Amino acid sequence: MKKNQIDIITMGCSKNLVDSELLMKQFEANGYHCVHDSKRPQGEIAVINTCGFIESAKEESINTILEFVQAKNEGRLRKLYVMGCLSQRYKDELEKEIPEVDKFYGKFNYKQLLKELGKADVPSCDGRRHLTTPHHYAYVKIAEGCDRHCAYCAIPIITGKHTSRPKEDILNEIRELVADGVKEFQIIAQELTFYGVDIDGKHHITELISEMADIPGVKWIRLHYAYPNQFPMDLLDVMREKPNVCKYLDIALQHISDHMLDRMHRHVSKQETIDLIKAIRERVPGIHIRTTLMVGFPGETEQDFEELKEFVRWAKFERMGAFAYSEEEGTYSAEHYEDDVPADVKQSRLDELMAIQQEISTEIEAQKVGKVMKVIIDRKEGDYYIGRTEFCSPDVDPEVLIPVAKKTLYVGKFYDVKISDSDEFDLYGEVV
Structure with missing residues (x-):
């Protein structure tokens, strides 16, 4: 085991990755050497940043913790710490079940880990990161948490209410990253389009992206995780008019039948969704829309699924992912609905939906030949x-x-x- 080396393992989404990068910068300022997501961890200390979003992600996080516990038991590791979404939500249970972990931290108190190691927070590094991505692109998190409370989603339980970062902090971070050679920015939040609403009740995402695009050296800006309800339409004008704002929008729609949207607490209708997609395509010619859809939500009928397939064929999403519903304790759907769609039906619906998308995707990519x-x-x-x-x-x-x-x-x-x-x-x- 290498003295003064810390292995950091990040599970789950790019929002977790940003937290790991912030922590790595602090560790390095305190004289540690950090290695991220190594295939063969060799440090004397390991920190696992967990995901707790859906069942499969939780399992993967727990299996990873257990692998490191084994390394510790075999004397290949001195200290093991766990942070992130899973331990934010299940800290007490995890402490009982896996006592070999030296300490569990949540999603927001992980800086206390420095104290645990007898080190101090280095103020000059606050908000600065050790990038784990290639040097030309970075993820930039503009908010934490979510106010949406969709019936199936545990994220508000884990991360709490939507909290926007101050605009100047974000713009300063972009300027610093540009000075370090970053050209491309993936802008991320649980719910991007809600940016600023918690500050003064107004959407400020358009203004933020517009000012970001005006920073010299910013070559590409890409937007992740918009929400269809109350979508700020002026954001589309910025996309169309600013050449460095990519014609790309990641907007999770989940379903299309009014029956499902209502049960999911999405606060948007089928017609509003269709109108929004038409408007996005009209106002930003050539845009590529990425979406995520869910099959097998409690109460999903064959009719609901047929509507979903028809919608996918109509929308011709350039990018689409889908997943089968998994019940998350503490959510509205876990407490009020019966998980009544059999697992094999969920799987066959998922396969069928992705097969339709594969054909669409093949066709869309083929149109680029010669360009x-x-x-x-x-x-x-x-x-x-x-x-x-x-x-x-x-x-x-x-x-x-x-x-x-x-x-x-x-x-x-x-x-x-x-x-x-x-x-x-x-x-x-x-x-x-």
Whole structure:
């Protein structure tokens, strides 16, 4: 085991990743060497930043903790700490079940871990991060928590009410990141479009993104996790008019039948959803919409599912993910509905929905063949440079593969690439 090395393992979403990066900066200011998500952790201390969103994520977090417990029992690890969403929610149970963990922290008090190790918070590092992403892009979290209370979702229970970060803090962080060489910003929050409402009752997301786009050196801004109810339409004008705001919107819709939307407490109707998608496409020509849908929510009938399939065929989402409902204790649906859609029905609906999407995706990507697109290079892998267009977020969306043999390219640089071929998930091209 390496002395003064801390291994940090991040589970779950990019919002957790930001927390890990903030913590790593503090550890390093205190003289530790930090390694993130190592395949073979070798540090004397490990910190696991857990996810508690759905059943599969909780299981993965617990299995990871148990692997490290084993390493500690075998003398390969001196101290083990756990933080994040899972321990925010189940701290008491976890302390009883897994006593080998030295201490459990929640989602907001993890800085106390420095004290536990006899170290101090370094004020000059507050709000600064050790980036774990490639040096040219970063995730920027603009708010924490959520006020929406959808029937199935445990996030408000874990993270509490929506709290927006002060605008100047965010803009200063962007300026600092640009000075460090970051060009591309993934803007994230539990509910992006609610930004500012907790401060003065008004939506301020449009103003924030507009000012962000005016910072010199900001090449791409991509928006994640909007909500369809009370969508701030002026945000679309900023997307259309500012060339560095990517024509990309991640907006989780969950379902389309009024019966399901009502039971899910989504506060939006089928017609409002359809009108919103039409408006988004009209006001931002060429936009790529990413959405997430849910199948198997309590009470979902064949008719509801047929409506959902028909909607997916109509909407032709450029990017779509889907998942089967899993009951989360403490949520409205767990307490008031019976989880009455059998597991095999959930799975077959999920498979059927994703098969429809696969055809749509294949068709959309094929339309790009012959076009010249601006691509940022993320990495080199085997015989290819791997890059993305403005329509692709890291880790979740299609990539562009460019043969290494033709020309030397540099990670973090933009190139004009002529698309020569496509499959359902990726594009192939050559630099022009």
